[in-house]
Amino acid sequence: MSEWLGGRFGNPSGAHASARAARAAVDQAREVLAGALGADPAEVVFTSGGTEADNMAVFGAVRARGGLAVCSAVEHDAVLNPTLASGGTTVPVGPDGIVDLARLESALSDDVAVVSVMLANNETGVVQPLAEVADVVRRRAPRAVVHTDAVQAFCWLDVAGLAASADTVAISGHKFGGPQGVGALLVRGGTKLVPLTLGGGQERERRPGTHNVAGIVGLAAAARAAVETRRQTVQRVSALRDRLADGLLAAVPGAVETGARSDKVAGACHLRFPGVESEELLFLLDAEGIAASAGSACASGATEPSHVLTAMGLTPQEARGAIRFSLGWCSTDADVDAALRVVPRAVARLGVVRA
Ligand code: PLP
8 A cells, every 4th residue: 555655646547657557556456356256347346435335336226226225224324324315214123133034025116226234234243144135135126236235244254155146245444454445336237326426437437536546455455365364364253252252241240142143243242231331331441441332333422222222122221231342353362351351340340330
């Protein structure tokens, strides 16, 4: 990346030598991403991140086809808000956080333009049965685009295989070791989307604007590393996650794990501590160097209980005691040791303060 932030600064849309060099770097990155996503390079559209990629799929499909957007009730706001803003609806999930396929089926008709079901949830880590979702959509709404937000999945799951039935797939660099502010939408050939913005002809007229060359190069480097090391990362991190979750469940009286561990990606550790206000606990944890979050990070500071947890049937009170400890490819044994030392003490301290 530093090469493209420094001396070499060509615009890939230009014609001179430095522009051609930048174009070659973007093309190379496109090939890496295509390989990682099981796509053709022409199907990769670079974006400013997951939010733009999700908006591009939902609004783009609604504008191209006319009709309704439908999504699961546990989507990230980057899908949920465009769906609702275009007059669409949500489909419930069960207590396990998995989309209700019968309710999905009854929400579908020829009037549906796009159906979005995320591959892995950003709060609970629960993985959705995307192939089954796509089967239902093909049967009941054959004109609809099947979109999946794979932003939280790419680090852990074989997105190329699991999202093979989707027409559009969103990813974001900063979720798998890449830079912030860059991502991509895989748009399979034949899928028509109206662009969100108008301008030049970049990205085959699907996403105008000068390319973020350094970001795109970094995105591809991270994608390559994530795919190459995925199997070992999942093995190592799921062992760390299990040690953390089991340790906290044993050390904190009344602690409950959200969702079945077997349904979740390796880095997800989502627990609820009854009687605790998660914002108060996060404050104590932060002071001890533990960075965790309550709902989705984008919603932290908000006092509303997480829409993901209430969709799973938890009461607002239960949802308020929820903490998400996210592990990543860089998490270590020492990180887990620190959390196991600090968290039970902090929860106990809150109990003492309240009493
Ligand atoms: N989708 C999911 C599931 C996410 O977790 C996030 C970010 O946390 C996004 C979309 C938005 O991605 P970005 O922050 O790259 O816009």
